[in-house]
Amino acid sequence: MKALALVFALLVPSMASAQFTYRPAGELVPGSGRGRADATVYAPGIRFPIEAAPAYLNSQVWGVGGYAGRPGSECDAANRSFPWHDNYCESRSWGMPMCPSGVGHQGQDIRAATCDDRTHYAVATVNGTITQIGSYSVYLTGDDGRRYDYLHLRDVAVRVGSRVARGARIGRVSNNFGSSSTTKHLHFNIRMTVGGYGSVYAPTYMSLVRSYEALLGVSSCTPHCEGSVIVGADCGRGNCAAYGATCTTDTLGTRCVYAACPARGTADVCLDADTSAHCVEGLPASTGECGAFAAYCSTAGRSATDARCVSAFCVASPEEPPVAHDGCWIEGGQLAHCDAQGSISLERCPAGQACTTIADTTSEGAHCAPAVCPPTGDVTQCIDGRYIARCFGGSVVSAGDCGAFAAYCSTVSTAGAVEPRCVSAFCVASADIAPSERETCLPDGTIAHCTAEGGLTDGMECPAGTVCVLGEGSARCETPAADAGSATMDGGGAGATDGGGALGADAAFGDAGGSARPLTGGCTCRVAAGRGAPGPGPGLWLGLLVACAFSRRVRRRVG
Amino acid sequence: MSPFVRPGLVLFLVSGCVSGEAAAPPASAPLIGPSHLAQTLSAAGRAAVDRAPVTPLFFGTARSCAEAVFSAGTHFYAVSMRREGHTLLVHGVDQVHSAAPDEGAADQAQEIGAAEGRVSVRGRPATVLVNEGIRSVAWEEDGGFFSLEVECERPFEDVRCTEDSYLLGEAAALVSLRGAR
Numbered sequence: 001m002k003a004l005a006l007v008f009a010l011l012v013p014s015m016a017s018a019q020f021t022y023r024p025a026g027e028l029v030p031g032s033g034r035g036r037a038d039a040t041v042y043a044p045g046i047r048f049p050i051e052a053a054p055a056y057l058n059s060q061v062w063g064v065g066g067y068a069g070r071p072g073s074e075c076d077a078a079n080r081s082f083p084w085h086d087n088y089c090e091s092r093s094w095g096m097p098m099c100p101s102g103v104g105h106q107g108q109d110i111r112a113a114t115c116d117d118r119t120h121y122a123v124a125t126v127n128g129t130i131t132q133i134g135s136y137s138v139y140l141t142g143d144d145g146r147r148y149d150y151l152h153l154r155d156v157a158v159r160v161g162s163r164v165a166r167g168a169r170i171g172r173v174s175n176n177f178g179s180s181s182t183t184k185h186l187h188f189n190i191r192m193t194v195g196g197y198g199s200v201y202a203p204t205y206m207s208l209v210r211s212y213e214a215l216l217g218v219s220s221c222t223p224h225c226e227g228s229v230i231v232g233a234d235c236g237r238g239n240c241a242a243y244g245a246t247c248t249t250d251t252l253g254t255r256c257v258y259a260a261c262p263a264r265g266t267a268d269v270c271l272d273a274d275t276s277a278h279c280v281e282g283l284p285a286s287t288g289e290c291g292a293f294a295a296y297c298s299t300a301g302r303s304a305t306d307a308r309c310v311s312a313f314c315v316a317s318p319e320e321p322p323v324a325h326d327g328c329w330i331e332g333g334q335l336a337h338c339d340a341q342g343s344i345s346l347e348r349c350p351a352g353q354a355c356t357t358i359a360d361t362t363s364e365g366a367h368c369a370p371a372v373c374p375p376t377g378d379v380t381q382c383i384d385g386r387y388i389a390r391c392f393g394g395s396v397v398s399a400g401d402c403g404a405f406a407a408y409c410s411t412v413s414t415a416g417a418v419e420p421r422c423v424s425a426f427c428v429a430s431a432d433i434a435p436s437e438r439e440t441c442l443p444d445g446t447i448a449h450c451t452a453e454g455g456l457t458d459g460m461e462c463p464a465g466t467v468c469v470l471g472e473g474s475a476r477c478e479t480p481a482a483d484a485g486s487a488t489m490d491g492g493g494a495g496a497t498d499g500g501g502a503l504g505a506d507a508a509f510g511d512a513g514g515s516a517r518p519l520t521g522g523c524t525c526r527v528a529a530g531r532g533a534p535g536p537g538p539g540l541w542l543g544l545l546v547a548c549a550f551s552r553r554v555r556r557r558v559g
Numbered sequence: 560m561s562p563f564v565r566p567g568l569v570l571f572l573v574s575g576c577v578s579g580e581a582a583a584p585p586a587s588a589p590l591i592g593p594s595h596l597a598q599t600l601s602a603a604g605r606a607a608v609d610r611a612p613v614t615p616l617f618f619g620t621a622r623s624c625a626e627a628v629f630s631a632g633t634h635f636y637a638v639s640m641r642r643e644g645h646t647l648l649v650h651g652v653d654q655v656h657s658a659a660p661d662e663g664a665a666d667q668a669q670e671i672g673a674a675e676g677r678v679s680v681r682g683r684p685a686t687v688l689v690n691e692g693i694r695s696v697a698w699e700e701d702g703g704f705f706s707l708e709v710e711c712e713r714p715f716e717d718v719r720c721t722e723d724s725y726l727l728g729e730a731a732a733l734v735s736l737r738g739a740r
Binding site for chain 1: 603628629630632633634635637639645646648650652653654655656657658659660676686687688689690691692693697698699704705706708710711712713714715716
């Protein structure tokens with residue numbers, strides 16, 4: 001008989017472990033309130049508070065025979081079955097700061113293996129001190145200050161102040177409720193200090209799940225998610241978040257789903273700006289390195305699950321949808337064709353020609369034209385006395401048009417050669433004349449100042465009764481001679497200038513819209529360049545700023 | 560029993576820290592000063608008070624510490640006392656056991672901090688909780704996390720457990736035994 005009892009004792013835990021399943025934290029018995037979906041193990045490593053398995057976590061109120069449960073006996077087999085259910089935060093009227101509704105049940109109801117009264121022992125969860133014994137409670141405080149509350153016991157085997165060892169018997173599971181009674185169960189609390197809450201009854205469920213697994217000595221779990229942590233059937237745990245994934249339970253089961261992948265089906269997505277992935281059922285089945293091919297992974301202009309590599313030459317960023325256009329390649333003076341998918345193909349220009357982004361009568365975009373750049377290198381230079389061009393690998397990859405601002409592109413100064421910049425055509429007569437500090441007359445009759453760099457500053461109207469007159473090397477406001485007329489203001493090009501040169505804008509660039517008119521309105525600083533091609537250099541921008549400055553000059557009357 | 564000891568005196572001696580009638584309103588100030596109470600500490604009680612990692616609070620409504628049971632550990636202090644029809648417990652902890660939980664992950668955040676049970680104790684914000692008829696109030700004081708609990712033999716009938724006033728009165732009357740000789 002003893003042998004049979006031993007066999008049974010050995011079998012019971014294994015039978016229990018074979019059956020043991022539990023519902024996730026926060027999932028209460030249906031209709032019993034709103035639980036706290038918190039998988040945190042607030043008291044890790046505790047010993048399960050009932051001495052022997054099996055034991056059953058559920059609700060004594062919503063269970064069979066309970067106050068709010070199905071009519072019947074508290075000893076109904078349904079009250080001692082798996083899966084377990086959390087009942088922390090189950091509906092109550094008592095304040096509970098950690099419960100979603102602010103009220104609820106403080107702990108967990110645990111039924112012992114059988115319905116027998118005063119038969120099953122509650123045991124110490126930790127080494128600690130018995131700090132309170134009330135009419136129906138026993139409190140055990142661990143050395144770290146966590147307190148474990150055992151309610152409804154009888155035959156209490158400890159005294160207040162006594163030290164107990166983990167696993168030591170504390171009392172027997174019963175229905176003691178002081179002068180009243182309840183069902184035969186252990187109400188178990190964990191009272192501890194939780195950041196943001198202070199001393200509270202902490203969620204108990206997952207601490208009990210872990211301790212019960214330890215009691216069984218097996219890992220028997222229902223696969224589930226605990227936040228980003230996945231718990232497998234073998235109770236193995238892994239943090240999906242460590243791999244940029246979330247834990248998901250759906251018809252395919254519990255699994256990690258990569259954040260960039262849809263949970264179901266196939267998709268092509270971008271993992272980052274350089275890397276694409278082909279997703280199958282939430283996981284990347286293969287990846288592609290767009291970056292290795294000077295390309296971005298992009299979904300711009302299409303579905304987020306329809307990613308592809310887009311040449312970095314064809315778009316400025318992964319967010320820019322590709323459009324068909326031509327540009328100048330960065331070597332060999334070649335023409336580059338970008339298609340609407342962001343793919344690139346190269347075309348060599350005819351002999352003696354190279355790619356340019358400077359528009360001409362045949363093309364607004366990049367095209368082949370007589371070569372003007374050195375075959376290699378990255379240089380900025382003037383072209384045709386008008387454009388500040390950035391040459392890269394033999395192509396004009398970008399250019400600023402000084403002529404659009406009634407200016408020349410110039411590299412000369414009184415101090416010698418300088419970086420290309422725009423010089424106002426009202427300050428010099430041609431691109432090869434060095435600008436100097438002087439006053440000049442503008443076609444609208446105002447007098448303006450030329451800087452040493454060839455920029456125009458203030459344009460001022462001459463005082464009443466005077467006109468702007470170009471004199472020796474400079475201009476001034478003078479009372480016109482009776483026979484002088486307005487000869488100085490005819491803007492007549494080079495023939496009307498002095499040696500310093502002025503008013504030659506329309507003579508220099510017919511498309512500048514006349515000598516004065518381009519200067520009196522606002523300006524748009526426009527630079528021609530291919531998408532993804534090297535941008536204008538600093539010298540070019542400086543020149544354009546000078547051009548803009550004089551076209552946006554402040555007009556004021558001479559006092 | 561000695562013939563020289565009257566029964567009434569025996570009752571007084573046995574009751575020890577009994578504060579009086581169960582229904583009597585709690586005292587708002589100590590009946591007996593901390594120094595007097597400290598003189599009634601047992602050696603074990605004195606040791607626990609000296610070891611307490613937090614302020615060793617005691618029931619200021621008690622007449623003696625003799626029947627209270629003191630405990631202290633590295634991170635906690637507790638004193639329990641049985642009175643007529645109920646028990647009282649002060650429990651203090653010097654540390655936070657768990658960081659603030661990720662309320663987003665727990666899908667709880669919107670209603671956390673419900674006003675239920677919010678009171679003021681000893682000039683500090685406090686929370687009253689009720690666990691299976693055991694009424695407690697929790698607060699922070701001098702770096703410690705304290706709770707005071709009252710458990711009644713008749714949890715659903717005894718006003719000391721069905722209402723807050725007794726609990727809060729006892730909390731207000733707590734005194735420190737630290738340094739009291």
